[in-house]
Amino acid sequence: MANSVMERICERRMNEGLHGLAIQWGAIGDVGLVADMQDDDKELVIGGTLQQEISSCLNTLEVFLLQDRSIVSSMIVAEKRKDSGRATNPLEAVANIMGLKDLNIIIPNISLPELGMDSMMAVEIKQTLEREFDILLSAQDIRNLNFAKLKKMTNKA
Numbered sequence: 001m002a003n004s005v006m007e008r009i010c011e012r013r014m015n016e017g018l019h020g021l022a023i024q025w026g027a028i029g030d031v032g033l034v035a036d037m038q039d040d041d042k043e044l045v046i047g048g049t050l051q052q053e054i055s056s057c058l059n060t061l062e063v064f065l066l067q068d069r070s071i072v073s074s075m076i077v078a079e080k081r082k083d084s085g086r087a088t089n090p091l092e093a094v095a096n097i098m099g100l101k102d103l104n105i106i107i108p109n110i111s112l113p114e115l116g117m118d119s120m121m122a123v124e125i126k127q128t129l130e131r132e133f134d135i136l137l138s139a140q141d142i143r144n145l146n147f148a149k150l151k152k153m154t155n156k157a
Contacts, residue, residue: 003022011071021065025074026049026076027052028057029053049120052075052076087128090129109148112125
């Protein structure tokens with residue numbers, strides 16, 4: 001919601017002849033908990049995009065600042081794989097989205113945001129649980145979700 005408001009403000013400023021630029025960044029690598037948890041040799045796909053390197057973001061920023069649009073985006077779209085690695089259960093699906101390889105080392109009662117879930121991952125988790133497993137959760141439910149709750153939901157189904 002806040003991003004949408006900021007984009008409307010930038011559009012209005014541009015229409016009034018003032019400066020305004022909203023940048024929709026994809027996942028940014030090299031920083032954050034997910035980057036720390038990720039294996040260096042594996043590319044993490046989040047919401048169908050790969051993480052951009054900080055240097056790529058800075059180079060792109062210069063290009064964006066020199067153009068006349070009010071809203072721009074920068075992301076690296078991941079190639080679709082033939083073996084989509086479709087998960088067989090909700091726990092595996094959520095772990096795959098978050099780039100977690102071994103659920104045995106995860107404390108089940110730690111919330112997904114504490115494990116590094118960002119807003120893009122939350123959307124992907126919500127959509128995957130609905131589409132693949134008929135598990136309907138609100139955005140707030142996803143933010144409060146942990147692997148223990150998810151396992152309990154899976155066992156009830």
